[in-house]
Amino acid sequence: xxxxxxxxxxxxxxxxxxxxxxxMDNVSPEMAFLEMLDALNKxxxxxxxxxxxxxxxxxxxxxxxxxxxINGHPHGPVPAITTxxxxxxxxxxxxxxxxxxxxxxxxxxxxxxxxxxTAFDKIQTAGGFVSVNTxxxxxxxxxxxxxxxxxxxxxxxxxxxxxACVAACKNASAMLFVSAKISQFALLPQGRIEAKERVRxxxxxxxxxxxxxxxNTGACEAECPxxxxxxxxxxxxxxxxxxx
Amino acid sequence: xxxxxxxxxxxxxxQKWTNxxxxxxxxxxxxKKKLDIIVIGTGLSGAGASSALGELGYNVKTFCYQDSPxxxxxxxxxxxxxxxKNYQSDNDSVYRLFYDMIKGGDFRAREANVYRxxxxxxxxxxxxxxxxxxxxxxxxxxxxxxxxxxxxxSRTFYSSGQTGQQCLLGAYSSLNRQIKNGNVKMFPRxxxxxxxxxxxxxxxxxxxxxxxxxxxxxxxHAVVLATGGYGTIYYLSTLAVNSNASAAWKAHKKGAFFANxxxxxxxxxxxPQLNEFQSKLTLMSESxxxxxxxxxxxxxxxxxxxxxxxxxxxxxxxxxxxxTFGNLVxxxxxxxxAKERCDAGYGVGETxxxxxxxxxxxxxxxxxxxxxxxxxxxxxxxxxxTGIDSYEEPMRIYxxxxxxxxxLWVDYExxxxxxxLYSIGESNFSDHGANRLGASSLMQAxxxxxxxxxxxxxxxxxxxxxxxxxxxxxxEFADAEKASVDRLNKLISIKGKKNAGSxxxxxxxxxxxxCGMSRNEAGxxxxxxxxxxLKEEFWRDLNVTGSLNEVNPELEKAGRVADYFELAELLVTxxxxxxxxxxxxxxxxxxxxxxxxxxxxxxxxxxxxxxxAGEGKAPVLHKEELKFEEVEMKVRSYK
Numbered sequence: 001x002x003x004x005x006x007x008x009x010x011x012x013x014x015x016x017x018x019x020x021x022x023x024m025d026n027v028s029p030e031m032a033f034l035e036m037l038d039a040l041n042k043x044x045x046x047x048x049x050x051x052x053x054x055x056x057x058x059x060x061x062x063x064x065x066x067x068x069x070i071n072g073h074p075h076g077p078v079p080a081i082t083t084x085x086x087x088x089x090x091x092x093x094x095x096x097x098x099x100x101x102x103x104x105x106x107x108x109x110x111x112x113x114x115x116x117x118t119a120f121d122k123i124q125t126a127g128g129f130v131s132v133n134t135x136x137x138x139x140x141x142x143x144x145x146x147x148x149x150x151x152x153x154x155x156x157x158x159x160x161x162x163x164a165c166v167a168a169c170k171n172a173s174a175m176l177f178v179s180a181k182i183s184q185f186a187l188l189p190q191g192r193i194e195a196k197e198r199v200r201x202x203x204x205x206x207x208x209x210x211x212x213x214x215x216n217t218g219a220c221e222a223e224c225p226x227x228x229x230x231x232x233x234x235x236x237x238x239x240x241x242x243x244x
Numbered sequence: 245x246x247x248x249x250x251x252x253x254x255x256x257x258x259q260k261w262t263n264x265x266x267x268x269x270x271x272x273x274x275x276k277k278k279l280d281i282i283v284i285g286t287g288l289s290g291a292g293a294s295s296a297l298g299e300l301g302y303n304v305k306t307f308c309y310q311d312s313p314x315x316x317x318x319x320x321x322x323x324x325x326x327x328x329k330n331y332q333s334d335n336d337s338v339y340r341l342f343y344d345m346i347k348g349g350d351f352r353a354r355e356a357n358v359y360r361x362x363x364x365x366x367x368x369x370x371x372x373x374x375x376x377x378x379x380x381x382x383x384x385x386x387x388x389x390x391x392x393x394x395x396x397x398s399r400t401f402y403s404s405g406q407t408g409q410q411c412l413l414g415a416y417s418s419l420n421r422q423i424k425n426g427n428v429k430m431f432p433r434x435x436x437x438x439x440x441x442x443x444x445x446x447x448x449x450x451x452x453x454x455x456x457x458x459x460x461x462x463x464x465h466a467v468v469l470a471t472g473g474y475g476t477i478y479y480l481s482t483l484a485v486n487s488n489a490s491a492a493w494k495a496h497k498k499g500a501f502f503a504n505x506x507x508x509x510x511x512x513x514x515x516p517q518l519n520e521f522q523s524k525l526t527l528m529s530e531s532x533x534x535x536x537x538x539x540x541x542x543x544x545x546x547x548x549x550x551x552x553x554x555x556x557x558x559x560x561x562x563x564x565x566x567x568t569f570g571n572l573v574x575x576x577x578x579x580x581x582a583k584e585r586c587d588a589g590y591g592v593g594e595t596x597x598x599x600x601x602x603x604x605x606x607x608x609x610x611x612x613x614x615x616x617x618x619x620x621x622x623x624x625x626x627x628x629x630t631g632i633d634s635y636e637e638p639m640r641i642y643x644x645x646x647x648x649x650x651x652l653w654v655d656y657e658x659x660x661x662x663x664x665l666y667s668i669g670e671s672n673f674s675d676h677g678a679n680r681l682g683a684s685s686l687m688q689a690x691x692x693x694x695x696x697x698x699x700x701x702x703x704x705x706x707x708x709x710x711x712x713x714x715x716x717x718x719x720e721f722a723d724a725e726k727a728s729v730d731r732l733n734k735l736i737s738i739k740g741k742k743n744a745g746s747x748x749x750x751x752x753x754x755x756x757x758x759c760g761m762s763r764n765e766a767g768x769x770x771x772x773x774x775x776x777x778l779k780e781e782f783w784r785d786l787n788v789t790g791s792l793n794e795v796n797p798e799l800e801k802a803g804r805v806a807d808y809f810e811l812a813e814l815l816v817t818x819x820x821x822x823x824x825x826x827x828x829x830x831x832x833x834x835x836x837x838x839x840x841x842x843x844x845x846x847x848x849x850x851x852x853x854x855x856x857a858g859e860g861k862a863p864v865l866h867k868e869e870l871k872f873e874e875v876e877m878k879v880r881s882y883k
Contacts, residue, residue, distance in 0.1 A: 041745075045787050129420050
């Protein structure tokens with residue numbers, strides 16, 4: 001099939017960006033979206049032109065590297081998958097596809113579709129851990145955890161840190177991302193001991209690095225490739241109130 | 245000629261690690277603060293080591309090429325992590341885990357290292373649980389396990405089909421704690437370009453900042469490579485597409501021996517290649533073989549839909565050939581059996597390069613809900629990629645390059661042949677012999693990083709306490725930096741026509757065709773010729789756009805592919821020199837009449853450790869004889 005690509009090109013953080021148009025003639029419906037971009041880049045290098053820069057790594061939906069706005073949706077129009085899992089069979093022959101980087105102040109563009117997400121790491125560094133030294137852990141089965149709590153903690157812990165929630169949010173809020181980690185630890189006895197310090201430190205850092213506030217629109221939940229639930233945000237708020 | 249000393253401690257096997265820890269030299273806490281350690285890579289081994297070394301009080305500098313340490317490829321491991329907890333009371337023990345690994349590795353691993361890996365496995369589970377890793381639990385609140393290929397006990401801990409992600413995020417959290425405490429300084433988006441030696445000791449690295457292009461010098465009293473495997477040498481593999489061998493290869497060229505490079509695991513249950521543009525093969529966890537039955541039609545070239553083929557016309561070939569282990573035979577055996585059926589013309593799907601993995605009987609017996617609970621996310625992933633609903637019809641699977649048992653040679657302390665250079669996790673060779681059993685890579689990487697290296701590195705560093713901070717102004721750093729920059733300039737100035745990816749793809753095809761699941765002398769010799777021709781074409785017709793001083797993925801890729809050409813030659817050379825079949829290394833000339841691997845213990849019970857001899861010179865083979873004091877070398881049978 002034939003596609004018209006409108007891709008955001010931006011040389012570096014300080015340069016002014018713009019959309020460039022590329023025609024793709026031989027797109028197979030069996031290709032993955034990133035493979036379609038690989039094919040474009042191969043052609044651009046052969047023409048001695050600058051290929052499109054984008055973050056990607058595992059290409060199986062788990063590392064969280066890839067992320068781009070495709071036709072107005074983070075990770076494209078198909079729910080619950082990452083860009084690397086997006087198949088070209090979801091596009092129509094002759095379609096125009098708009099491809100943009102995450103747009104959020106705390107995620108400055110590095111080049112083209114690559115953004116700087118170290119703000120996420122800073123929040124995790126502020127408190128996203130249990131303070132246990134190597135070698136000092138008790139026998140794993142000494143602390144029993146109800147299966148329902150453990151399963152729920154897991155459902156929060158599967159966040160891949162891609163940043164789609166922030167990109168989808170009109171306020172560039174990171175509440176879904178932060179609350180997923182807060183929830184995971186809040187639900188487990190191992191995490192309860194430092195619960196107050198953790199939620200205060202992470203929320204404080206979240207504000208400091210420039211993420212916006214949550215106004216409960218729910219775009220983050222709708223666009224999250226891992227279907228992290230809004231209830232995490234409610235739990236984080238509860239934990240936050242309890243922490244003072 | 246260098247003599248390989250594995251430094252295996254004395255005493256009975258079960259006491260070696262205890263004895264070692266009791267007698268090794270220590271560094272007192274005040275001195276630890278004066279010592280710098282560089283760690284490259286933030287997977288389970290690298291993040292684990294950085295955390296544990298930081299906790300001990302060393303100054304740690306940690307590097308990764310990804311934008312965040314949370315993305316290292318350990319994140320993608322699906323099935324689980326082994327430990328000898330014996331929670332199921334099914335006769336499991338440290339000894340049995342050790343024995344299964346030695347046997348699974350086809351008696352080509354070092355006894356003492358393997359025993360220690362099994363020994364620390366229980367601590368790894370305790371530690372991750374304490375870090376808040378949500379392993380699967382039973383209704384009573386205890387941890388639960390499942391069984392995995394190649395063993396008869398249930399010792400695999402898991403978090404749905406995302407165990408690697410959960411363990412890695414646990415390791416990332418402990419790393420974050422040390423970053424916050426100031427014990428670890430994190431350098432993301434950095435690529436190691438070279439290792440710096442001073443007076444023969446590893447003293448630092450040269451890196452490229454992948455955002456600014458800046459070339460940086462970093463010094464330390466010891467350097468730890470936790471850089472993973474080289475499975476992407478096949479281009480299509482289950483690895484992250486940016487995974488590479490460059491750091492290990494640079495270390496090799498500076499004097500670290502490379503051991504058993506031809507021991508590459510081909511995983512049996514990957515989604516088959518669907519199109520020619522494909523950039524990677526997605527793994528379907530081996531845990532699926534617990535409930536899925538593998539079959540092909542009994543009629544050659546049968547084009548009927550799987551569900552239309554009646555029971556009596558299906559060949560459940562693993563159950564037929566290996567009645568004791570059935571669908572749970574180790575990976576190398578399962579992969580070869582699939583290849584054998586497909587080569588014989590019984591493969592399914594458009595290409596004929598696939599076999600069925602069928603859940604019909606399991607769903608009938610346990611109900612759809614039970615199967616969904618165990619494998620829901622895997623079925624979903626399969627459907628996303630192929631459009632096929634595996635609750636209704638079988639999955640199609642085919643083997644894919646997955647894990648490299650080979651890697652940098654290390655002694656019992658995990659130190660390479662370069663003093664002060666360590667290699668941990670998949671980047672070393674030590675624990676899996678010629679074949680790795682499922683769920684033992686997370687186990688080994690975590691064990692190496694959290695529990696082994698932090699106990700062995702002190703022995704070396706105790707001799708370094710009077711060495712002041714190493715200046716990066718020394719000529720050794722300047723020389724290494726110049727060599728690195730010269731090479732980047734050389735790549736960028738070829739100005740040919742083709743991108744690095746297209747060369748990588750062609751190299752991968754040569755490797756897969758001639759040095760993949762089965763190998764023979766003529767094919768390997770052919771491969772050497774083809775690699776050399778392609779390498780020559782690469783250095784003549786490569787095009788790298790852009791400059792050194794900016795974000796430049798094409799330049800990164802070109803450097804990695806250039807290194808892969810050299811490693812590919814060594815890999816094939818190793819495969820040629822090992823004139824036996826063992827584990828994943830199957831030489832067609834050495835097989836039993838019914839197609840099983842035929843080992844030659846008299847001549848090949850050794851680790852092949854290769855020394856780099858210089859550009860264009862044949863590498864030098866050093867042999868570490870493998871002595872089996874505890875177990876008897878047997879013919880590995882899963883029948």
